[in-house]
Each structure stands twice: as C-alpha cells, then as structure tokens.
Amino acid sequence: MEEIELRKLILKGEDSGLQLKELLDTQDKLAKQIVAFLNKRGGRILIGVSDDPKVTGLTPEQISKANEMIGNCTEHSVVPKITVDTENVVTSDGVVIVVTIPEGIDKPYQTNKGGFYVRTGADIRHVTNRDELRRLFQVGSHVYAEKQSIPGSSLSNLNLKSYRNYLEERFREDADEPDDELIEQMRTIHLVQEDRLTLAGCLLFAKQPQDLLPEFAAKAIWYEGTDPTGSRFHDDRHIEGTLPEMYEELLTFLKAWNQRKQSEGDSFNDSGEPLVPPAVFEEILTNALVHRDYFLKDKVRVLIFDDRIEIISPGTLPNSLTIEEAQQGISRSRNPILERIGLTLMQYKGHGTGLRRAAKLYPTIQFHNDLDANRFQVTLPLKNPHAPQ
Numbered sequence: 070m071e072e073i074e075l076r077k078l079i080l081k082g083e084d085s086g087l088q089l090k091e092l093l094d095t096q097d098k099l100a101k102q103i104v105a106f107l108n109k110r111g112g113r114i115l116i117g118v119s120d121d122p123k124v125t126g127l128t129p130e131q132i133s134k135a136n137e138m139i140g141n142c143t144e145h146s147v148v149p150k151i152t153v154d155t156e157n158v159v160t161s162d163g164v165v166i167v168v169t170i171p172e173g174i175d176k177p178y179q180t181n182k183g184g185f186y187v188r189t190g191a192d193i194r195h196v197t198n199r200d201e202l203r204r205l206f207q208v209g210s211h212v213y214a215e216k217q218s219i220p221g222s223s224l225s226n227l228n229l230k231s232y233r234n235y236l237e238e239r240f241r242e243d244a245d246e247p248d249d250e251l252i253e254q255m256r257t258i259h260l261v262q263e264d265r266l267t268l269a270g271c272l273l274f275a276k277q278p279q280d281l282l283p284e285f286a287a288k289a290i291w292y293e294g295t296d297p298t299g300s301r302f303h304d305d306r307h308i309e310g311t312l313p314e315m316y317e318e319l320l321t322f323l324k325a326w327n328q329r330k331q332s333e334g335d336s337f338n339d340s341g342e343p344l345v346p347p348a349v350f351e352e353i354l355t356n357a358l359v360h361r362d363y364f365l366k367d368k369v370r371v372l373i374f375d376d377r378i379e380i381i382s383p384g385t386l387p388n389s390l391t392i393e394e395a396q397q398g399i400s401r402s403r404n405p406i407l408e409r410i411g412l413t414l415m416q417y418k419g420h421g422t423g424l425r426r427a428a429k430l431y432p433t434i435q436f437h438n439d440l441d442a443n444r445f446q447v448t449l450p451l452k453n454p455h456a457p458q
Contacts, residue, residue, distance in 0.1 A: 070167055072160045079115065079122045083191035085440075086112035091119045092127075093135050097182065100146035105186040105193045107151065107173035108205060110440075112188070117165035126163010135166055146181045177205035190441075204364045204384075214363035215269035215404045218262040219281050224252060226266055228276045231311070235274075239413045259406055268363055269406040272312050273414065279309040284366035287315050287358075289322045291373040312358050312407065313414040319358075319371055323350045326373050345378070345449060346430045352423035353447050357382035359411050360403055365443065378449040385438050385445055392436045398422040 083089055086106075093099055093116060106112040116135050117127040127135065136155060143151050154169040177196075179185045185196040185205060196202055203214065229248055232255065236244035244251070255261040260270030271278050272285065279286055287308040293301040304325070308318045327343045327350075357369045362384020370381040386395060387403035400422065402408055427447075428434050435448040 070156055070158050072158065075115075075158050075160065075165060075167070076124075078113070079118055079124065082122060083120075085109065085188050085190055088112065088114045088191070089118040089120060089122050090114060090116045091125050092116070092131065093138055096138055096142050096146055097180070099138060099142045100180040100182075101184065101186050101193055103142065103147055103151075103153070103170055104178045104180055104184070105188045106170040107147070107178040108176055108185065108187045108196075109172070111170050111172035113170070114168040115165055116168065117163060124160050124162040124165060126160070127166065132157060132164060132166065139168060148179050148181055149175055151178070177202070200364050200366075204362065213404065213406075215267065215272075215406050216259045216262075217268050218265040219268060219271050220265075222266040222271060222275075222281050224261070224264055224266075226271070226275050226277075226281065227252070227255075227261075228274050232260075232274045235410065235414060269404070269410075272407065273410055275311065277309075278311055284368065285363070287319055287369040287371065289319060289371040291322075291326055293375075295374045295376050297372065297374070312411060315369075316354055316358055316415050319354050319369075320347075320350060322371065323354075323373075323378075344451060349427045349431045349434070349449070352427040353380050355411070355415065356423050356445075356447075359407050359415075360387060361445075362387075362403065362443075376451055378451065380447045380449075382445050383443070385440055385443060392424075392438050395424045395436070396428055398425045 078087065079089070081087065088102060088106075102114060106114075117125055117131075119125050139153065139155060143153055151171075151173070153171075156167045156169070158165045158167055177185055185202060186193050187196055187205075188194070196205065229251055232251060233244040246254070252261060255270060255274075256263075259267055260274065261267065266275060266281070268282070271281050275281060289304070289306045289308060290302055291304040292299055293303060304322065306318070306322060308315050308322075310318065323345075324347065327345055327347065354371075357380050361369065361382040365383035367383040369383070370379070372379040372381070384403075386392070387401050390399065390401045424436065428436075431449060433450050433452075435450070437446040437448065439446060
C-alpha cells in the first residue's frame with residue numbers, strides 16, 4: 070500500500086471495516102477486535118494512527134512488539150486459529166502497520182476466553198443473545214433454524230394428508246403407507262424430531278402453522294400514494310398459513326394490483342400487458358419466504374406504492390453471499406429442506422437463480438442487502454406511476 074492510499078483510508082475514519090490504533094493494548098483486546106472483524110465482513114486495523122485521525126508512527130521496537138503480539142494472538146487467542154496479512158507502510162510521519170483481516174470462512178469465531186464478538190459500525194459488541202448466536206452458527210453452517218424443534222408442538226399438529234399429497238406430487242404415485250411410517254419418514258428428513266415438529270415441518274405441513282409460530286406470517290399493504298407512514302390504502306392483509314399457502318395468497322394480492330394496472334386506459338376487452346411480469350413476483354416471493362432467516366422472528370412484508378413495490382424479508386443474503394454473486398446465479402442455501410420440498414409444493418423455477426431471472430425480466434429492479442437492519446429488500450420502481458382511479 071502506498072502512503073497516499075493509506076492517508077485516504079485514514080481520512081475516512083473508523084467504520085465497520087476500519088479500526089485505528091495508536092498502539093496495541095493487550096493480546097486479549099486484540100483478539101476481540103480480530104474476532105469481531107472475522108464474524109462480520111472482515112476489515113483492517115491500522116496501528117500507528119490516533120483517533121484524530123493522525124499518523125503517529127511506530128518505532129522499530131514498537132513494530133517488532135506489535136508483530137509478535139499479532140502472531141501470538143492469531144495462533145493462540147482466536148478460535149479457530151487464523152492467519153492475517155500485515156504490511157509496514159512507510160509515511161512521512163512514521164511507519165504504520167496495516168493488518169488486513171479477511172471475512173471468516175468458518176464462522177462463528179470466538180476468543181480463547183469463549184467470547185463471541187461482532188462489529189456494529191465502529192464499535193465492537195459482545196454477542197450473548199441466544200438467537201443472534203444461532204444466526205452466527207448458521208452462517209458457518211453449524212446450525213439450521215429449519216431443523217430446530219418447536220416447543221409446544223406435537224404430532225397432532227401435523228396435516229398428514231398434505232404430506233401425502235406432496236409425496237404423490239413429487240413421485241407421481243400413491244402414498245398409501247400407514248401414518249406411523251409416514252411420520253418416521255418425516256423424522257428422517259428432519260420434518261419431525263421425536264414427537265415434535267421442526268420449524269420446516271411446521272411451516273410446510275402443520276394444520277395451523279401460526280398457532281405455533283405466530284411471528285412467521287406475512288403482511289401485504291397496497292398504499293394510496295408513496296408514503297409508507299400514510300394511513301390510506303386500497304388493501305391491507307395479514308397473511309397466514311403454510312409457506313405454499315402464503316406464497317399463493319401473496320401472488321394473488323400482487324396479481325390483483327397487476328391486473329388493475331394493466332387494464333387502466335385499455336378497452337374493456339383488452340387485457341393489455343402487465344406492468345410487472347408475473348414471473349418476477351414468483352421469484353422474489355420465493356426468495357422472501359424460502360431463503361429468509363428464520364432465526365429472526367419477523368414477518369415478510371409486501372408493500373405497494375404508486376411509484377414502487379417493496380418486498381422485504383428478514384435477514385441478509387445467506388452465508389456471506391453478495392448481491393453481485395446472487396445476480397450471477399451463485400446460490401448458498403440457508404434452508405435446504407424448505408428449498409428442496411418447496412420446489413415441489415410451490416413449483417418455482419429459479420431454484421437458486423431467482424434474483425438473476427428477476428433482474429433479467431425487470432432490469433430496473435433494485436436489491437438492497439441491509440447489514441445494519443439485518444434484512445433484504447427488493448424494490449421494483451414502477452414505470453409511468455400513477456394512482457389507481
């Protein structure tokens with residue numbers, strides 16, 4: 070790194086990807102800082118820079134001690150152990166050590182004292198909340214929300230007829246096994262755990278999923294105007310049911326809007342062209358329902374305004390996937406059971422390439438992977454927006 074590049078970096082100040090240190094503190098504190106970067110998106114620590122920010126520089130002795138501490142820390146104080154890149158950058162005000170920490174590929178990382186840390190803006194936060202820890206483990210593929218058993222559930226909550234219909238649709242033959250054999254089969258594929266439903270089993274085959282999982286519903290609002298705080302709307306629905314049922318009701322909601330839009334200005338018998346290709350809604354709703362983060366207890370939201378449609382799902386893209394990668398057709402499954410069974414029940418086409426297909430069908434589509442709010446938002450700007458008559 071050249072001095073001019075370093076100084077531009079310093080001028081930006083501390084943020085979620087940059088920390089400034091005049092001198093290193095203790096090895097334990099350094100371990101927390103490194104772990105926090107590993108558990109997020111990686112970043113840099115600049116040693117020899119004050120908070121002002123101003124380059125203070127390091128002496129040869131300080132450089133030696135800092136590099137020794139960094140080596141000991143990554144070897145003994147970070148679990149699992151990692152390696153980082155260090156570079157000594159010579160400036161007119163002294164030497165600065167640039168420590169580059171990659172995003173971790175084996176999350177979650179912890180200190181040798183057992184602490185889990187993440188970066189929130191320029192701050193380091195100790196993670197103790199159970200659900201947040203589960204999300205960290207999920208990112209590292211150690212835990213899947215969909216395999217967790219649901220407290221208070223029992224086999225009486227199962228809709229075995231619905232499961233039989235799924236088997237018959239998938240394998241094109243009668244599913245005439247006795248009930249106990251079907252339940253044992255559901256245990257094998259993690260829809261049932263002992264005598265409880267798993268989250269996947271509940272969302273796919275429960276009689277009334279929201280009796281057990283009230284947070285996992287959907288909200289659909291068709292506003293008048295463009296203001297999300299407005300109180301006037303054309304339609305407002307709270308949508309419950311299994312994932313396939315919610316998927317169909319949300320599609321119906323969006324189809325009603327699309328049909329009304331396409332008919333405006335047309336003759337009575339002219340169906341016209343939909344403002345948004347229906348396949349776009351299919352792909353985005355699949356992503357919102359099947360690939361969302363089920364460690365976050367929140368609803369999927371579909372919001373229609375005069376100038377845009379927003380579809381918001383809890384959780385960012387899974388396993389450090391970027392928007393650019395997703396648009397190239399790269400996929401990383403957060404909920405492989407829901408994805409596999411949903412392919413039959415919901416009959417979507419994308420199967421890992423949905424965002425790419427949606428962008429091809431609707432080129433002005435916008436994707437926002439909101440790391441701070443921990444949600445993924447798809448926005449469809451509307452062509453020639455106008456309020457319904």
